[in-house]
Amino acid sequence: MRALYIARRVVTELIRDKRTLALMFVAPVLIMFLMKLIFTQSASTSVKVATVDLNNNVRTTLNDIKHVAVSKKASNASAQQALRDQKVDAVIHETSASHYTITYANTDATKTSLVKAGFNAALTQNGMKTLKQTTVKLSRTVSQMAATIARLSPQAAAAMKQPKAKAQPRAKIKSRYNYGDKNTDFFDKIVPILMGFFVFFFVFLISGMALLKERTTGTLDRLLATPVRRGEIVLGYMISYGILALIQTVIIVLTTVGFMGVEITGSLGAVMVINFLLALVALAFGILLSTLAQSEFQMMQFIPIIVIPQIFFSGIVSLDSLASWVKDISYVLPLTYAGNAMTQIIMDGTKLTSLGVDIGVLLLFLLVLTGLNVRGMRRYRKV
Protein backbone atom coordinates (compact mmCIF):
# COMPACT_ATOMS: atom_id res chain seq x y z
CA MET A 1 0.00 0.00 0.00
CA ARG A 2 2.77 2.41 0.92
CA ALA A 3 4.49 1.52 -2.33
CA LEU A 4 1.45 2.84 -4.20
CA TYR A 5 1.52 6.10 -2.27
CA ILE A 6 5.20 6.47 -3.02
CA ALA A 7 4.52 5.76 -6.68
CA ARG A 8 1.77 8.36 -6.70
CA ARG A 9 4.02 10.94 -5.13
CA VAL A 10 6.81 10.28 -7.61
CA VAL A 11 4.39 10.60 -10.51
CA THR A 12 2.99 13.86 -9.12
CA GLU A 13 6.50 15.25 -8.79
CA LEU A 14 7.31 14.17 -12.33
CA ILE A 15 4.19 15.64 -13.85
CA ARG A 16 5.16 18.97 -12.33
CA ASP A 17 8.64 18.68 -13.79
CA LYS A 18 7.82 19.51 -17.38
CA ARG A 19 11.36 19.46 -18.66
CA THR A 20 12.09 15.97 -17.48
CA LEU A 21 8.82 14.81 -18.98
CA ALA A 22 9.78 16.41 -22.23
CA LEU A 23 13.17 14.72 -22.12
CA MET A 24 11.55 11.35 -21.64
CA PHE A 25 8.85 11.67 -24.25
CA VAL A 26 9.95 14.23 -26.81
CA ALA A 27 13.69 13.63 -26.99
CA PRO A 28 13.48 10.06 -28.32
CA VAL A 29 10.99 11.15 -30.95
CA LEU A 30 13.24 14.02 -31.92
CA ILE A 31 16.26 11.76 -32.28
CA MET A 32 14.27 9.29 -34.35
CA PHE A 33 13.09 12.13 -36.53
CA LEU A 34 16.65 13.37 -37.05
CA MET A 35 17.81 9.92 -37.98
CA LYS A 36 15.01 9.60 -40.45
CA LEU A 37 16.07 12.91 -41.93
CA ILE A 38 19.71 11.94 -42.19
CA PHE A 39 19.12 8.53 -43.65
CA THR A 40 16.70 9.68 -46.32
CA GLN A 41 19.00 12.55 -47.19
CA SER A 42 21.46 10.21 -48.86
CA ALA A 43 18.80 9.17 -51.38
CA SER A 44 19.31 12.43 -53.26
CA THR A 45 22.99 11.74 -53.90
CA SER A 46 23.59 11.77 -57.63
CA VAL A 47 26.36 10.09 -59.61
CA LYS A 48 28.12 10.62 -62.90
CA VAL A 49 28.99 7.53 -64.87
CA ALA A 50 31.34 7.32 -67.85
CA THR A 51 30.61 4.53 -70.32
CA VAL A 52 32.89 2.91 -72.84
CA ASP A 53 31.53 0.85 -75.70
CA LEU A 54 28.30 0.38 -73.79
CA ASN A 55 25.24 -0.93 -75.57
CA ASN A 56 23.17 2.10 -76.56
CA ASN A 57 19.93 0.80 -75.12
CA VAL A 58 21.46 0.10 -71.75
CA ARG A 59 23.14 3.49 -71.73
CA THR A 60 19.96 5.38 -72.43
CA THR A 61 18.06 3.45 -69.80
CA LEU A 62 20.81 4.10 -67.29
CA ASN A 63 20.79 7.79 -68.14
CA ASP A 64 17.04 7.92 -67.56
CA ILE A 65 17.41 6.63 -64.05
CA LYS A 66 17.04 9.28 -61.39
CA HIS A 67 20.24 10.72 -59.93
CA VAL A 68 22.36 8.99 -62.57
CA ALA A 69 24.03 11.02 -65.34
CA VAL A 70 25.84 9.17 -68.11
CA SER A 71 28.60 10.48 -70.36
CA LYS A 72 30.03 8.50 -73.27
CA LYS A 73 33.79 8.19 -73.61
CA ALA A 74 35.65 7.15 -76.70
CA SER A 75 38.29 5.04 -75.00
CA ASN A 76 38.75 3.30 -71.72
CA ALA A 77 41.90 5.31 -71.09
CA SER A 78 40.14 8.65 -71.27
CA ALA A 79 37.32 7.33 -69.09
CA GLN A 80 39.77 6.14 -66.45
CA GLN A 81 41.44 9.53 -66.61
CA ALA A 82 38.10 11.22 -65.93
CA LEU A 83 37.63 8.89 -62.97
CA ARG A 84 41.02 9.81 -61.61
CA ASP A 85 40.21 13.49 -62.07
CA GLN A 86 37.03 12.89 -60.09
CA LYS A 87 34.92 14.09 -62.99
CA VAL A 88 32.94 10.86 -62.86
CA ASP A 89 32.17 8.43 -60.07
CA ALA A 90 32.40 5.22 -62.05
CA VAL A 91 33.33 3.81 -65.40
CA ILE A 92 31.29 1.09 -67.09
CA HIS A 93 33.17 -0.72 -69.82
CA GLU A 94 31.49 -3.29 -72.00
CA THR A 95 34.51 -5.37 -72.87
CA SER A 96 32.62 -7.74 -75.10
CA ALA A 97 28.90 -8.37 -75.56
CA SER A 98 27.27 -8.57 -72.14
CA HIS A 99 30.55 -8.53 -70.32
CA TYR A 100 31.06 -5.48 -68.20
CA THR A 101 33.86 -4.13 -66.14
CA ILE A 102 32.82 -1.48 -63.69
CA THR A 103 35.41 0.65 -61.99
CA TYR A 104 34.29 2.61 -58.98
CA ALA A 105 35.97 5.64 -57.55
CA ASN A 106 34.55 4.43 -54.25
CA THR A 107 35.46 7.60 -52.41
CA ASP A 108 31.83 7.77 -51.36
CA ALA A 109 30.31 4.41 -50.69
CA THR A 110 26.83 5.81 -51.17
CA LYS A 111 27.64 6.67 -54.75
CA THR A 112 29.17 3.32 -55.40
CA SER A 113 26.06 1.56 -54.29
CA LEU A 114 23.91 3.94 -56.32
CA VAL A 115 25.87 3.13 -59.48
CA LYS A 116 25.60 -0.57 -58.78
CA ALA A 117 21.92 -0.38 -58.20
CA GLY A 118 21.34 1.92 -61.14
CA PHE A 119 23.24 -0.25 -63.54
CA ASN A 120 21.43 -3.34 -62.44
CA ALA A 121 18.16 -1.55 -62.91
CA ALA A 122 19.17 -0.43 -66.36
CA LEU A 123 20.04 -3.95 -67.38
CA THR A 124 16.84 -5.36 -66.01
CA GLN A 125 14.67 -2.67 -67.49
CA ASN A 126 16.26 -3.20 -70.81
CA GLY A 127 14.77 -6.62 -70.68
CA MET A 128 17.10 -8.13 -73.19
CA LYS A 129 17.01 -11.85 -73.07
CA THR A 130 20.61 -12.12 -73.98
CA LEU A 131 21.54 -10.06 -71.02
CA LYS A 132 19.57 -12.05 -68.55
CA GLN A 133 22.26 -14.49 -67.67
CA THR A 134 24.75 -11.75 -67.13
CA THR A 135 22.34 -9.91 -64.94
CA VAL A 136 21.92 -12.86 -62.68
CA LYS A 137 25.63 -13.26 -62.39
CA LEU A 138 26.11 -9.58 -61.85
CA SER A 139 23.43 -9.41 -59.23
CA ARG A 140 25.20 -12.09 -57.32
CA THR A 141 28.41 -10.11 -57.44
CA VAL A 142 26.58 -7.01 -56.38
CA SER A 143 25.03 -8.75 -53.44
CA GLN A 144 28.43 -9.92 -52.40
CA MET A 145 29.76 -6.42 -52.77
CA ALA A 146 26.86 -5.05 -50.83
CA ALA A 147 27.62 -7.45 -48.05
CA THR A 148 31.21 -6.29 -48.10
CA ILE A 149 30.08 -2.71 -47.97
CA ALA A 150 27.75 -3.42 -45.12
CA ARG A 151 30.73 -4.64 -43.24
CA LEU A 152 33.07 -1.86 -44.28
CA SER A 153 30.79 1.11 -44.46
CA PRO A 154 27.52 0.94 -42.55
CA GLN A 155 26.00 4.20 -43.73
CA ALA A 156 26.51 3.41 -47.34
CA ALA A 157 24.82 0.09 -46.99
CA ALA A 158 21.99 1.71 -45.16
CA ALA A 159 21.60 4.24 -47.90
CA MET A 160 21.50 1.59 -50.57
CA LYS A 161 17.95 0.72 -49.84
CA GLN A 162 16.44 4.02 -50.88
CA PRO A 163 17.84 4.59 -54.39
CA LYS A 164 17.24 0.98 -55.23
CA ALA A 165 13.67 1.08 -54.17
CA LYS A 166 13.07 4.20 -56.21
CA ALA A 167 15.14 3.41 -59.23
CA GLN A 168 14.04 -0.05 -60.01
CA PRO A 169 10.49 -0.66 -59.06
CA ARG A 170 10.18 -3.53 -61.51
CA ALA A 171 13.62 -4.98 -61.05
CA LYS A 172 13.64 -8.65 -60.35
CA ILE A 173 17.01 -8.69 -58.66
CA LYS A 174 15.88 -6.45 -55.92
CA SER A 175 14.03 -9.04 -53.92
CA ARG A 176 16.88 -11.44 -54.13
CA TYR A 177 19.48 -9.60 -52.16
CA ASN A 178 18.21 -6.35 -50.89
CA TYR A 179 15.05 -6.14 -48.87
CA GLY A 180 14.60 -8.23 -45.79
CA ASP A 181 18.19 -9.35 -45.81
CA LYS A 182 19.65 -8.06 -42.58
CA ASN A 183 23.18 -8.59 -43.72
CA THR A 184 22.82 -6.13 -46.51
CA ASP A 185 20.70 -3.51 -44.86
CA PHE A 186 22.54 -2.11 -41.91
CA PHE A 187 19.96 0.44 -40.95
CA ASP A 188 17.16 -2.06 -40.60
CA LYS A 189 19.47 -4.05 -38.45
CA ILE A 190 20.31 -1.30 -36.01
CA VAL A 191 16.84 0.12 -35.57
CA PRO A 192 15.64 -2.52 -33.10
CA ILE A 193 18.79 -2.10 -31.06
CA LEU A 194 18.64 1.68 -31.17
CA MET A 195 15.04 1.57 -30.06
CA GLY A 196 16.00 -0.53 -27.07
CA PHE A 197 18.95 1.71 -26.41
CA PHE A 198 16.82 4.85 -26.19
CA VAL A 199 14.44 3.18 -23.81
CA PHE A 200 17.34 2.00 -21.69
CA PHE A 201 19.20 5.29 -21.74
CA PHE A 202 16.38 7.63 -20.78
CA VAL A 203 14.83 5.43 -18.13
CA PHE A 204 18.23 4.69 -16.61
CA LEU A 205 19.18 8.31 -16.38
CA ILE A 206 15.96 9.75 -15.08
CA SER A 207 15.11 7.10 -12.53
CA GLY A 208 18.64 7.16 -11.19
CA MET A 209 18.53 10.93 -10.89
CA ALA A 210 15.21 10.81 -9.08
CA LEU A 211 16.36 8.54 -6.31
CA LEU A 212 19.62 10.42 -6.10
CA LYS A 213 17.75 13.65 -5.58
CA GLU A 214 15.69 12.05 -2.89
CA ARG A 215 18.89 11.10 -1.16
CA THR A 216 20.76 14.38 -1.54
CA THR A 217 17.82 16.51 -0.41
CA GLY A 218 17.49 14.32 2.67
CA THR A 219 13.93 13.26 2.00
CA LEU A 220 15.11 9.66 1.81
CA ASP A 221 16.38 9.89 5.38
CA ARG A 222 13.09 11.33 6.42
CA LEU A 223 11.22 8.62 4.56
CA LEU A 224 13.36 5.99 6.24
CA ALA A 225 12.49 7.51 9.62
CA THR A 226 8.94 6.22 9.04
CA PRO A 227 8.01 2.55 9.29
CA VAL A 228 8.11 2.16 5.51
CA ARG A 229 9.86 -0.98 4.25
CA ARG A 230 12.96 -0.58 2.08
CA GLY A 231 11.31 -2.85 -0.44
CA GLU A 232 8.26 -0.59 -0.56
CA ILE A 233 10.41 2.37 -1.56
CA VAL A 234 12.08 0.41 -4.34
CA LEU A 235 8.71 -0.96 -5.44
CA GLY A 236 7.18 2.51 -5.39
CA TYR A 237 9.90 3.72 -7.72
CA MET A 238 9.52 0.68 -9.93
CA ILE A 239 5.78 1.26 -10.27
CA SER A 240 5.94 4.97 -11.00
CA TYR A 241 8.83 4.81 -13.42
CA GLY A 242 7.43 1.61 -14.83
CA ILE A 243 4.29 3.49 -15.87
CA LEU A 244 6.43 6.20 -17.38
CA ALA A 245 8.63 3.69 -19.14
CA LEU A 246 5.53 2.04 -20.56
CA ILE A 247 4.30 5.29 -22.05
CA GLN A 248 7.76 6.04 -23.36
CA THR A 249 8.09 2.60 -24.88
CA VAL A 250 4.80 2.97 -26.70
CA ILE A 251 5.87 6.37 -28.04
CA ILE A 252 9.28 5.15 -29.18
CA VAL A 253 7.96 1.99 -30.79
CA LEU A 254 5.15 3.80 -32.56
CA THR A 255 7.41 6.56 -33.86
CA THR A 256 9.96 4.02 -35.01
CA VAL A 257 7.32 2.19 -36.97
CA GLY A 258 5.53 5.34 -38.10
CA PHE A 259 8.38 7.74 -38.77
CA MET A 260 11.11 5.41 -39.83
CA GLY A 261 8.87 3.11 -41.77
CA VAL A 262 10.58 0.14 -40.21
CA GLU A 263 8.67 -2.98 -41.08
CA ILE A 264 7.98 -5.25 -38.18
CA THR A 265 7.60 -8.82 -39.31
CA GLY A 266 6.55 -10.01 -35.87
CA SER A 267 3.90 -8.46 -33.66
CA LEU A 268 4.04 -4.90 -32.42
CA GLY A 269 2.92 -6.09 -29.01
CA ALA A 270 5.92 -8.38 -28.73
CA VAL A 271 8.27 -5.49 -29.48
CA MET A 272 6.63 -3.44 -26.75
CA VAL A 273 6.84 -6.27 -24.24
CA ILE A 274 10.58 -6.65 -24.79
CA ASN A 275 11.14 -2.89 -24.67
CA PHE A 276 9.15 -2.58 -21.49
CA LEU A 277 11.07 -5.38 -19.89
CA LEU A 278 14.29 -3.64 -20.85
CA ALA A 279 12.94 -0.41 -19.39
CA LEU A 280 12.34 -2.12 -16.06
CA VAL A 281 15.88 -3.45 -16.08
CA ALA A 282 17.17 0.04 -16.88
CA LEU A 283 15.08 1.36 -14.01
CA ALA A 284 16.52 -1.07 -11.51
CA PHE A 285 19.98 -0.42 -12.92
CA GLY A 286 19.59 3.35 -12.62
CA ILE A 287 18.42 3.10 -9.04
CA LEU A 288 21.30 0.82 -8.16
CA LEU A 289 23.95 3.03 -9.70
CA SER A 290 22.48 6.15 -8.15
CA THR A 291 23.52 4.75 -4.78
CA LEU A 292 27.11 4.93 -5.98
CA ALA A 293 26.83 8.55 -7.06
CA GLN A 294 27.11 11.55 -4.79
CA SER A 295 25.65 14.09 -7.17
CA GLU A 296 23.78 14.44 -10.42
CA PHE A 297 27.04 15.06 -12.19
CA GLN A 298 28.48 11.82 -10.90
CA MET A 299 25.39 10.10 -12.21
CA MET A 300 26.15 11.54 -15.64
CA GLN A 301 29.60 10.00 -15.42
CA PHE A 302 28.06 6.57 -15.68
CA ILE A 303 26.82 7.31 -19.18
CA PRO A 304 30.15 6.81 -20.96
CA ILE A 305 31.11 3.96 -18.66
CA ILE A 306 27.93 1.96 -18.41
CA VAL A 307 25.46 3.11 -21.03
CA ILE A 308 27.42 3.82 -24.21
CA PRO A 309 29.44 0.59 -24.26
CA GLN A 310 26.22 -1.39 -24.29
CA ILE A 311 25.45 -0.10 -27.73
CA PHE A 312 28.71 -1.49 -29.11
CA PHE A 313 28.29 -4.87 -27.56
CA SER A 314 24.64 -5.27 -28.28
CA GLY A 315 24.89 -6.58 -31.81
CA ILE A 316 25.16 -3.42 -33.87
CA VAL A 317 28.62 -4.49 -34.83
CA SER A 318 29.28 -8.15 -35.41
CA LEU A 319 31.46 -9.48 -32.62
CA ASP A 320 32.14 -12.79 -34.34
CA SER A 321 35.65 -11.87 -35.36
CA LEU A 322 36.65 -10.55 -31.98
CA ALA A 323 38.48 -12.27 -29.16
CA SER A 324 36.22 -14.44 -27.07
CA TRP A 325 36.70 -12.41 -23.92
CA VAL A 326 35.33 -9.39 -25.75
CA LYS A 327 32.30 -11.42 -26.74
CA ASP A 328 31.89 -12.52 -23.15
CA ILE A 329 31.41 -8.91 -22.11
CA SER A 330 28.26 -8.76 -24.17
CA TYR A 331 26.73 -11.59 -22.17
CA VAL A 332 26.54 -9.49 -19.03
CA LEU A 333 24.87 -6.53 -20.73
CA PRO A 334 21.06 -6.46 -20.71
CA LEU A 335 20.88 -4.62 -24.02
CA THR A 336 22.42 -7.65 -25.73
CA TYR A 337 19.43 -9.79 -24.87
CA ALA A 338 16.86 -7.15 -25.59
CA GLY A 339 18.53 -6.31 -28.89
CA ASN A 340 18.71 -9.95 -29.84
CA ALA A 341 15.06 -10.58 -29.03
CA MET A 342 13.95 -7.41 -30.80
CA THR A 343 15.99 -8.17 -33.91
CA GLN A 344 14.39 -11.58 -34.13
CA ILE A 345 10.88 -10.19 -33.69
CA ILE A 346 11.36 -7.40 -36.21
CA MET A 347 13.36 -9.30 -38.83
CA ASP A 348 12.14 -12.84 -38.57
CA GLY A 349 8.77 -12.45 -36.92
CA THR A 350 9.78 -14.65 -34.02
CA LYS A 351 7.07 -15.08 -31.41
CA LEU A 352 7.57 -14.15 -27.76
CA THR A 353 7.13 -17.76 -26.78
CA SER A 354 10.23 -18.72 -28.73
CA LEU A 355 12.32 -16.05 -27.02
CA GLY A 356 12.32 -17.71 -23.62
CA VAL A 357 16.04 -17.39 -23.09
CA ASP A 358 16.25 -13.68 -23.80
CA ILE A 359 13.16 -12.90 -21.76
CA GLY A 360 14.36 -15.16 -18.99
CA VAL A 361 17.72 -13.46 -18.78
CA LEU A 362 16.08 -10.01 -18.75
CA LEU A 363 13.78 -11.12 -15.94
CA LEU A 364 16.76 -12.46 -14.07
CA PHE A 365 18.52 -9.11 -14.46
CA LEU A 366 15.43 -7.39 -13.13
CA LEU A 367 15.13 -9.71 -10.16
CA VAL A 368 18.77 -9.53 -9.16
CA LEU A 369 19.01 -5.77 -9.56
CA THR A 370 15.83 -5.18 -7.58
CA GLY A 371 17.11 -7.44 -4.84
CA LEU A 372 20.38 -5.54 -4.77
CA ASN A 373 18.48 -2.28 -4.54
CA VAL A 374 16.48 -3.39 -1.53
CA ARG A 375 19.69 -4.56 0.08
CA GLY A 376 21.53 -1.41 -0.96
CA MET A 377 19.05 0.70 0.98
CA ARG A 378 20.53 -0.86 4.08
CA ARG A 379 23.22 1.72 3.77
CA TYR A 380 20.68 4.29 4.85
CA ARG A 381 18.67 2.26 7.35
CA LYS A 382 19.49 -1.06 8.83
CA VAL A 383 15.97 -2.43 9.01
Place this chain on the structure above:
Amino acid sequence: MTTRLIDLKHLQKKFGQQTVLADVSLHVDAGQILGLIGPSGAGKSTAIKIALGMEVADGGDALVLATHMPNRPLLGRIGYMAQDDSLYDALTGAENLRFFGRMKGVKKDALAADIAHVADVVDLTPALAKRVSGYSGGMRRRLSLAIALLGDPELLVLDEPTVGIDPALRRKIWHELHQLRDAGRGVLITTHVMDEAELTDEVALLLDGKVMAYDAPAKLEALYQVKTIEEVFLKAEGVA
Protein backbone atom coordinates in the same frame (compact mmCIF):
# COMPACT_ATOMS: atom_id res chain seq x y z
CA MET B 1 6.15 4.21 37.71
CA THR B 2 6.54 6.01 34.43
CA THR B 3 7.46 4.31 31.20
CA ARG B 4 10.93 4.86 29.92
CA LEU B 5 10.60 5.94 26.28
CA ILE B 6 14.24 6.45 25.44
CA ASP B 7 17.04 4.75 27.29
CA LEU B 8 20.51 5.31 25.88
CA LYS B 9 23.21 3.50 27.82
CA HIS B 10 26.91 4.25 27.47
CA LEU B 11 26.74 5.05 23.77
CA GLN B 12 29.99 5.22 21.86
CA LYS B 13 30.39 6.45 18.33
CA LYS B 14 33.41 7.09 16.16
CA PHE B 15 33.60 8.56 12.69
CA GLY B 16 36.94 7.32 11.48
CA GLN B 17 39.51 8.54 13.98
CA GLN B 18 37.19 11.09 15.54
CA THR B 19 35.42 9.98 18.68
CA VAL B 20 32.12 11.85 18.70
CA LEU B 21 30.41 10.07 21.55
CA ALA B 22 32.68 8.62 24.25
CA ASP B 23 30.13 7.62 26.86
CA VAL B 24 26.63 9.02 26.62
CA SER B 25 23.71 7.88 28.74
CA LEU B 26 20.35 9.61 28.44
CA HIS B 27 16.78 8.76 29.15
CA VAL B 28 13.40 10.23 28.41
CA ASP B 29 10.30 9.16 30.35
CA ALA B 30 6.70 9.48 29.37
CA GLY B 31 5.47 12.94 30.35
CA GLN B 32 8.93 14.44 30.23
CA ILE B 33 10.80 16.89 28.02
CA LEU B 34 14.53 16.36 27.83
CA GLY B 35 16.58 19.18 26.37
CA LEU B 36 19.88 18.21 24.79
CA ILE B 37 22.33 21.09 24.59
CA GLY B 38 25.98 21.38 23.72
CA PRO B 39 28.30 23.21 21.38
CA SER B 40 28.02 22.74 17.66
CA GLY B 41 29.59 19.46 16.64
CA ALA B 42 29.24 17.98 20.12
CA GLY B 43 27.31 15.01 18.77
CA LYS B 44 23.71 15.89 19.58
CA SER B 45 22.37 14.93 16.18
CA THR B 46 24.53 11.82 16.20
CA ALA B 47 23.06 10.68 19.51
CA ILE B 48 19.56 11.22 18.12
CA LYS B 49 20.29 9.30 14.95
CA ILE B 50 21.59 6.38 16.97
CA ALA B 51 18.44 6.42 19.05
CA LEU B 52 16.38 6.22 15.87
CA GLY B 53 18.52 3.51 14.34
CA MET B 54 19.75 5.71 11.51
CA GLU B 55 23.31 5.34 12.71
CA VAL B 56 24.83 2.33 14.37
CA ALA B 57 26.64 2.85 17.66
CA ASP B 58 30.09 1.38 18.12
CA GLY B 59 29.26 0.55 21.69
CA GLY B 60 26.52 0.82 24.25
CA ASP B 61 22.84 0.16 24.02
CA ALA B 62 19.95 2.14 22.55
CA LEU B 63 16.52 1.20 23.83
CA VAL B 64 13.51 3.04 22.49
CA LEU B 65 10.02 2.20 23.71
CA ALA B 66 11.62 -0.78 25.43
CA THR B 67 12.88 -2.10 22.11
CA HIS B 68 16.41 -2.35 20.80
CA MET B 69 17.01 -0.03 17.88
CA PRO B 70 17.08 -0.30 14.95
CA ASN B 71 13.51 -1.52 14.67
CA ARG B 72 11.31 -0.62 11.75
CA PRO B 73 7.70 -0.90 12.98
CA LEU B 74 8.60 1.16 16.02
CA LEU B 75 9.33 4.18 13.84
CA GLY B 76 5.59 4.66 13.36
CA ARG B 77 5.30 5.57 17.04
CA ILE B 78 8.03 8.20 16.90
CA GLY B 79 7.77 11.69 15.48
CA TYR B 80 11.18 12.70 14.18
CA MET B 81 12.19 16.07 12.89
CA ALA B 82 15.66 16.19 11.40
CA GLN B 83 17.97 19.17 11.67
CA ASP B 84 17.71 19.89 7.96
CA ASP B 85 14.38 20.50 6.29
CA SER B 86 13.96 17.68 3.90
CA LEU B 87 10.71 18.21 2.06
CA TYR B 88 9.36 17.48 -1.39
CA ASP B 89 9.66 20.87 -3.05
CA ALA B 90 7.43 20.02 -5.99
CA LEU B 91 4.55 19.14 -3.69
CA THR B 92 2.35 21.48 -1.69
CA GLY B 93 2.47 21.62 2.08
CA ALA B 94 -0.73 19.60 2.30
CA GLU B 95 0.61 16.98 -0.09
CA ASN B 96 3.79 16.64 1.97
CA LEU B 97 1.74 16.17 5.11
CA ARG B 98 -0.57 13.65 3.45
CA PHE B 99 2.33 11.68 2.06
CA PHE B 100 4.26 11.45 5.32
CA GLY B 101 1.04 10.76 7.21
CA ARG B 102 0.47 7.74 5.01
CA MET B 103 4.05 6.61 5.36
CA LYS B 104 3.70 6.79 9.12
CA GLY B 105 0.58 4.70 8.88
CA VAL B 106 -1.96 7.27 10.04
CA LYS B 107 -5.47 5.88 9.50
CA LYS B 108 -7.13 7.13 6.36
CA ASP B 109 -10.23 8.60 8.05
CA ALA B 110 -8.15 10.30 10.73
CA LEU B 111 -5.63 11.82 8.35
CA ALA B 112 -7.53 14.95 7.28
CA ALA B 113 -8.33 15.98 10.85
CA ASP B 114 -4.77 15.23 11.92
CA ILE B 115 -3.33 17.37 9.13
CA ALA B 116 -5.65 20.24 10.02
CA HIS B 117 -4.55 20.03 13.64
CA VAL B 118 -0.79 19.94 13.11
CA ALA B 119 -0.98 22.66 10.47
CA ASP B 120 -2.81 24.83 12.99
CA VAL B 121 -0.17 24.24 15.66
CA VAL B 122 2.55 25.61 13.41
CA ASP B 123 0.32 28.32 11.89
CA LEU B 124 0.62 26.93 8.41
CA THR B 125 -3.03 26.45 7.50
CA PRO B 126 -3.20 29.34 4.99
CA ALA B 127 -0.09 28.14 3.15
CA LEU B 128 -1.00 24.48 2.84
CA ALA B 129 -2.09 24.75 -0.79
CA LYS B 130 1.18 26.36 -1.77
CA ARG B 131 4.12 24.46 -3.24
CA VAL B 132 6.96 24.01 -0.77
CA SER B 133 9.42 25.47 -3.30
CA GLY B 134 7.71 28.80 -2.59
CA TYR B 135 8.06 28.52 1.19
CA SER B 136 10.30 30.73 3.34
CA GLY B 137 12.94 29.15 5.57
CA GLY B 138 10.76 29.42 8.65
CA MET B 139 7.77 27.99 6.81
CA ARG B 140 9.80 24.95 5.79
CA ARG B 141 10.89 24.47 9.39
CA ARG B 142 7.29 24.66 10.54
CA LEU B 143 6.12 22.18 7.94
CA SER B 144 8.89 19.84 9.09
CA LEU B 145 7.68 20.14 12.64
CA ALA B 146 4.09 19.56 11.57
CA ILE B 147 5.16 16.35 9.85
CA ALA B 148 6.86 15.16 13.04
CA LEU B 149 3.68 15.84 15.00
CA LEU B 150 1.54 13.76 12.60
CA GLY B 151 -0.09 10.64 13.97
CA ASP B 152 0.11 11.74 17.60
CA PRO B 153 3.35 9.82 18.32
CA GLU B 154 4.22 8.63 21.81
CA LEU B 155 7.69 10.02 21.44
CA LEU B 156 8.87 13.19 19.74
CA VAL B 157 12.49 13.58 18.71
CA LEU B 158 13.10 17.12 17.52
CA ASP B 159 16.49 18.30 16.29
CA GLU B 160 16.54 22.10 16.65
CA PRO B 161 12.88 22.57 15.76
CA THR B 162 12.67 26.30 16.44
CA VAL B 163 15.52 27.57 14.25
CA GLY B 164 14.25 30.45 12.12
CA ILE B 165 10.90 30.64 13.86
CA ASP B 166 9.65 33.95 15.27
CA PRO B 167 9.16 34.45 19.03
CA ALA B 168 5.36 34.42 18.97
CA LEU B 169 5.21 31.19 17.05
CA ARG B 170 7.99 29.70 19.16
CA ARG B 171 5.92 30.36 22.23
CA LYS B 172 2.96 28.67 20.59
CA ILE B 173 5.04 25.64 19.72
CA TRP B 174 6.35 25.31 23.26
CA HIS B 175 2.82 25.58 24.51
CA GLU B 176 1.93 22.63 22.29
CA LEU B 177 4.96 20.67 23.50
CA HIS B 178 3.98 21.22 27.11
CA GLN B 179 0.47 20.06 26.32
CA LEU B 180 1.81 16.93 24.71
CA ARG B 181 4.01 16.30 27.72
CA ASP B 182 1.05 16.71 30.05
CA ALA B 183 -0.80 14.20 27.90
CA GLY B 184 1.94 11.70 28.67
CA ARG B 185 4.13 12.00 25.61
CA GLY B 186 7.88 12.12 25.82
CA VAL B 187 9.97 14.75 24.03
CA LEU B 188 13.68 14.79 23.21
CA ILE B 189 14.67 18.18 21.87
CA THR B 190 17.99 19.74 20.94
CA THR B 191 18.44 23.48 20.87
CA HIS B 192 20.96 26.27 20.85
CA VAL B 193 18.44 28.70 22.35
CA MET B 194 19.13 28.64 26.06
CA ASP B 195 15.83 30.31 26.92
CA GLU B 196 14.19 27.23 25.55
CA ALA B 197 16.34 24.96 27.65
CA GLU B 198 14.73 26.60 30.69
CA LEU B 199 11.38 25.30 29.49
CA THR B 200 12.42 21.65 29.61
CA ASP B 201 12.05 19.25 32.51
CA GLU B 202 15.63 18.10 32.33
CA VAL B 203 18.67 19.35 30.51
CA ALA B 204 21.60 17.27 29.35
CA LEU B 205 24.76 19.12 28.41
CA LEU B 206 26.85 17.22 25.90
CA LEU B 207 30.54 18.11 25.81
CA ASP B 208 33.61 16.22 24.57
CA GLY B 209 31.56 13.12 23.92
CA LYS B 210 30.28 12.98 27.46
CA VAL B 211 27.24 14.21 29.38
CA MET B 212 28.79 16.93 31.53
CA ALA B 213 25.64 18.02 33.34
CA TYR B 214 22.28 16.34 33.55
CA ASP B 215 19.46 17.61 35.74
CA ALA B 216 16.42 19.88 35.95
CA PRO B 217 17.25 23.44 34.81
CA ALA B 218 16.73 24.97 38.24
CA LYS B 219 18.93 22.38 39.93
CA LEU B 220 21.69 22.89 37.38
CA GLU B 221 21.61 26.62 37.93
CA ALA B 222 21.92 26.05 41.66
CA LEU B 223 24.73 23.59 41.15
CA TYR B 224 26.74 25.98 39.01
CA GLN B 225 25.65 28.92 41.15
CA VAL B 226 24.36 30.90 38.19
CA LYS B 227 21.01 32.33 37.15
CA THR B 228 20.50 30.93 33.69
CA ILE B 229 21.16 27.78 31.67
CA GLU B 230 23.16 29.95 29.32
CA GLU B 231 25.62 30.66 32.13
CA VAL B 232 25.69 26.98 33.02
CA PHE B 233 26.59 26.25 29.42
CA LEU B 234 29.35 28.84 29.33
CA LYS B 235 30.74 27.83 32.68
CA ALA B 236 30.77 24.15 31.80
CA GLU B 237 32.56 24.93 28.59
CA GLY B 238 35.07 26.95 30.55
CA VAL B 239 34.40 30.16 28.64
CA ALA B 240 33.14 32.09 31.64
